[in-house]
Amino acid sequence: MAEYGAERYGPSADVPPDYRVAGRHAMMPAANHDEIARFNFLANLVKYVSTRVLPGTAVAYQNRAEPAFEDKHGHKPRDRREVRKAMEGDPYYKIWSALRLNTMEMRQQAGRSVVLRQLDELNAAAKSLNDDKPTLQLDPSVEIPRYIGSVDNHLMPGSYYTELVADDVSPAANYDVGIFVTTQGLFGLHTDGAGHGLVKWLADNHPDLKINRILDIGCGLGHNSVPVALGFPDAEMYAVDVAAPMLRYGHARAQDLGATNLIFKQGNAEALDFPDQHFDLIYSTMFVHETSYKALHRIMAECRRLLRPGGLHVHLEQPPFHGMSPFEQFLRDWDAYYNNEPFWSTVHSLQMTDVMAKVGFDRASLFETKVTAVVDETIFPKAGDFDYGRGCVWYTFGAQAEAA
Amino acid sequence: MSTIDVFKLANTRAKGKRPNFLDDPAVERVLSITLAVAGELAVTRERLDTVERLLAKNDLLSQAAIDAYEPSEQEAQQRAMWHQEYLARIFRIVQQELEALERSDPSSEDVGATLAEGESD
Ligand SMILES: C[S@@+](CC[C@H](N)C(=O)[O-])C[C@H]1O[C@@H](n2cnc3c(N)ncnc32)[C@H](O)[C@@H]1O
Numbered sequence: 056m057a058e059y060g061a062e063r064y065g066p067s068a069d070v071p072p073d074y075r076v077a078g079r080h081a082m083m084p085a086a087n088h089d090e091i092a093r094f095n096f097l098a099n100l101v102k103y104v105s106t107r108v109l110p111g112t113a114v115a116y117q118n119r120a121e122p123a124f125e126d127k128h129g130h131k132p133r134d135r136r137e138v139r140k141a142m143e144g145d146p147y148y149k150i151w152s153a154l155r156l157n158t159m160e161m162r163q164q165a166g167r168s169v170v171l172r173q174l175d176e177l178n179a180a181a182k183s184l185n186d187d188k189p190t191l192q193l194d195p196s197v198e199i200p201r202y203i204g205s206v207d208n209h210l211m212p213g214s215y216y217t218e219l220v221a222d223d224v225s226p227a228a229n230y231d232v233g234i235f236v237t238t239q240g241l242f243g244l245h246t247d248g249a250g251h252g253l254v255k256w257l258a259d260n261h262p263d264l265k266i267n268r269i270l271d272i273g274c275g276l277g278h279n280s281v282p283v284a285l286g287f288p289d290a291e292m293y294a295v296d297v298a299a300p301m302l303r304y305g306h307a308r309a310q311d312l313g314a315t316n317l318i319f320k321q322g323n324a325e326a327l328d329f330p331d332q333h334f335d336l337i338y339s340t341m342f343v344h345e346t347s348y349k350a351l352h353r354i355m356a357e358c359r360r361l362l363r364p365g366g367l368h369v370h371l372e373q374p375p376f377h378g379m380s381p382f383e384q385f386l387r388d389w390d391a392y393y394n395n396e397p398f399w400s401t402v403h404s405l406q407m408t409d410v411m412a413k414v415g416f417d418r419a420s421l422f423e424t425k426v427t428a429v430v431d432e433t434i435f436p437k438a439g440d441f442d443y444g445r446g447c448v449w450y451t452f453g454a455q456a457e458a459a
Numbered sequence: 460m461s462t463i464d465v466f467k468l469a470n471t472r473a474k475g476k477r478p479n480f481l482d483d484p485a486v487e488r489v490l491s492i493t494l495a496v497a498g499e500l501a502v503t504r505e506r507l508d509t510v511e512r513l514l515a516k517n518d519l520l521s522q523a524a525i526d527a528y529e530p531s532e533q534e535a536q537q538r539a540m541w542h543q544e545y546l547a548r549i550f551r552i553v554q555q556e557l558e559a560l561e562r563s564d565p566s567s568e569d570v571g572a573t574l575a576e577g578e579s580d
Binding site: 060064067070099107154172 | 461462465466468469470473474475478480482487490491494495498501505506525526529530533535536537538539540542543544546547553554556557560
């Protein structure tokens, strides 16, 4: 290691792992040598832009944009909107933005080009693993909500739900095959660090909670459903999502990873057809920022209806804006404006405790905390904030329903 | 037979108006093309690296061997560092822009004018 290690190169030797260390499973699209090299390049590009280019935006702000704003207005920017006014024309901010935007777009192109050339094989593989099992419950009457259908979230062409052919899994396959580019493996071998983190948090904080029925809302392809299903092998677990391709792929993947107690069900988390007080644990990971103000309230009300007395609901999210400097808030808002995360800004300005109280949760039952990713540290030795707004520690909120 | 146009669909845009950050859309377009070319060169470099390492290791060389090649942790480290150095090289101008922001220098012309003081006397 010496020749290329930190002894000679210092921080320059801190680089992403090779794509090949990422976890595989039966549904993972096959990538050839050059496709893997493309993911390696893009992972390095993300790392370069976030560690070498991004920090300069703070310098541009302090040395140029903030003084110019103060000259013009007689005071420093007071909130993130004024920081935006000060910064949006700044040449350094513009080149960082343009690079970041291209990185996102290139990651999508790279993933789709791998997936679409083997679309028929992938759809056939899902079909054979799913094999009309009762644990996959699709419902074509479920509509795509406006907050998902208006723009394609995080610049993902066709979003989670678009089917290019019948029984399509391509949106999920693209999501899965390319996620390494943005996570660099820091969310774990199977991008399941949040799910493992939640299992650990439950063991540490609620060791006596009886958990027989679990619900994961906005499960996507189940990256963070599988570790929870495996962590509670005797529980019956539902994972719901509006997007059929995510569920088809997720179910096939979960079968291969051994999570056979996990039922993937198509449904809208705003109104689900489970009986009242059905679940002991309801949770979500990286979900609420992709909804809307009204939907969020309905989803929280639905959690309240579905929790049994003494049951727990927990949501892992990006950190809220409270307590951050206006400049940091402004940087985090980038996703809201340019990465097609239209609810991002609003959701991070909200007090989640107020939202939960509004739908009827007793204030005394509410909590806000942090959950840390649990990943295989032999391969990914350190966790940290590696790409702005995407740390390995999540802001976590929820409530424990009053006991009967 | 697949019914979809793979090349076209792989490149398709996401729904939602695309922002333009740079003042001239033509420059924005050139940046996208340049980054794509940069990526493809990186891919070629990594492939060549694989070929060279395999040639050194084996007497024969096959397509399957290239696709099955798994770098060791140390080799992967070295390759990723190549990517970082390569990126540093192609984004030199961005780094230098930041350095200039941190410490602004006078232009040579301005210095020249100072150095020439007294010349016409
Ligand atoms: C960012 S993904 C999160 C995926 C997953 N929880 C994870 O940790 O990987 C958000 C998912 O929420 C789904 N979704 C959005 N609104 C929904 C709703 N109202 N009901 C159910 N699923 C929804 C989307 O289809 C998408 O798959």
